[in-house]
Amino acid sequence: MSVSLPRTGPRGRLLAGAALLVLALTACSSGGGTSAEDAPDAKVTLTVNLFSDFGYADLYKQYEQLHPNVTIKENRADLGAHHQNLHAHLLAGSGTADVEAIEIGQVAGFQPDAGKFLNFLDNGVSKDQWVPSKTAPASSPDGKVLFGLGTDMGGMALCYRSDLFKAAGLPTDRDQVAALMKDWPSYLAAGKQFLAASPNKDVRWFDSGGNLFSAVVAQAPVGFYDASGKVVVTDNPAVKQSFDLVAGAIKDGESAGVQAFTPAWDTGFQKSQFATVACPAWMSYEFKANPPADGGTWDIARIPGGGGNWGGSYLTVPKSGKHTKAAAELAKWLTAPEQEARLFKEKGYFPSDQALWTQPDIAGHTDPLFNDAPTGKIFSQSARDLAPQPLGAHGAEIGTALGNALTSVEQGKADAAAAWKQALKDIDNIVG
Structure with a gap:
């Protein structure tokens, strides 16, 4: 999805x-x-x-x-x-x-x-x-x-800065990284470890709440729509759980708060403002276009939670x-x-x-951009593990509304409860 x-x-x-x-x-x-x-x-x-x-x-x-x-x-x-x-x-x-x-x-x-x-x-x-x-x-x-x-x-994977992981005492081997972060709660727990141990206190764990939410909710069996085409954002606990999980990580200081796909996000790559990014295959362009100015290196591992498509x-x-x-x-x-x-x-x-x-x-394809990681194997496995969600006519706009709500939390304009409430109002306007 x-x-x-x-x-x-x-x-x-x-x-x-x-x-x-x-x-x-x-x-x-x-x-x-x-x-x-x-x-x-x-x-x-x-x-x-x-x-x-x-x-x-x-x-x-x-x-x-x-x-x-x-x-x-x-x-x-x-x-x-x-x-x-x-x-x-x-x-x-x-x-x-x-x-x-x-x-x-x-x-x-x-x-x-x-x-x-x-x-x-x-x-x-x-x-x-x-x-x-x-x-x-x-x-x-x-x-x-x-x-x-x-x-x-958009088979998904987790892109991570191996040099920043090493400096914080986290494993750098991609198989060990995947084992440490098997699901999203363990991924965020590793983020707390990273923030506590990283010598550079300006580096956050992930780039943006909206980006992370996209990856988390994409793995749910049902997302914004059910199989009949009905919008189920308020009825499907997986959406609220994904939202709350990310909002909690924002509160814990794990997000760099740079909205995805903006010039500030490009700068975040270049200035090493975050250590991990949930990255579908097509996002590799961003890493090529915005290499870290400090010479840091990216690697890639299985996505927490297994497969998924974005x-x-x-x-x-x-x-x-x-x-x-x-x-x-x-x-x-x-x-x-x-x-x-x-x-x-x-x-x-x-x-x-x-x-x-x-x-x-x-x-067997490997990518030097990600330390010669077996990207063909990783994305192929992600595609095979994909459990497709039902889609609906306004899925894109609904995702944007929820992403914007998390951005408001990152910017201190709303707490999680108020942001969720506003997102539901926006979604009601979208679907009529």
Whole structure:
């Protein structure tokens, strides 16, 4: 499941309003109703609307070399605006790009519109390429329409600063780290040990309450929605327990209080303001982009509590696009095993194509960014241990509301009880 606080780096950095305007203008020019398909050798410009950097730049070049008649134009917008635009364009029956991305926290909201997208099951695609937890959210309720092709998955792990652990007398070996922090209470207990023993009293245990909450609640069997599609935030004790667990850690001084996916968060990486981060596979960009100024080293271990998924996306082809046949071929190629494997090895985006998880070049992949940790093994195991949660149309906004509430606790604007109460009011407004 994706508990969608605004994501950054390659998977959700908020863009300026000017970029949003460019998206709106370009998207409107690329839609306007389905036209006759071009001849195989006709010149075609395919537009791709994304909400972040999916790492496709080099793949576009390769595809254009393989298909000299195709030119690809990519547009990006803020995650929320991107999905709002897509909803509006589907309603209008025009204005969509040829290929539109949908984030996993948003995809349930498009299930009622499954018929407005190309059905990949009628275009040479088998659901067997992905695990059911990946295909079900991007399928019609009866399973007869697959309107989204899985890109990456957000298999989770724990990233930690081995040098800061050593200075505080904590184990640095990743297997020993995983054994010490088998679940979230033991993880926070280790945080108290770290704060008591660390020679640098400016370093906190984790980066932000909202970020940690996203990881903790993602492991619950049921999150914000039940299997019937009902919002169960107030009825599901796992949500409140996750919130209280994180709020308690904030009170104990374990959070650096730097809101995730902001410039201050980047600075937190660079200035070594926190020792651990709950990190899905796609977050590796942040570590590459913001190396510690003190030369410290990151490592990676199993996530406390076992498996889990935070994030991941889909590529869709709206029927209102100009070049649906050519767009479908591009979407299938971008999500094919060869391309997904390349994106993992080059960008760190863990593939949702399940056949890749056992291939030697993926399962045995190591990453020098994390002290040559076996990231392929770690993320593969996390994906296998995943117990998928039911998703709902407003899951992303609900996650944001709860993350904002924890930020208010970190900033001293509210205590945990008041923040929870405000979050419930915000959620009521979101779901109507």
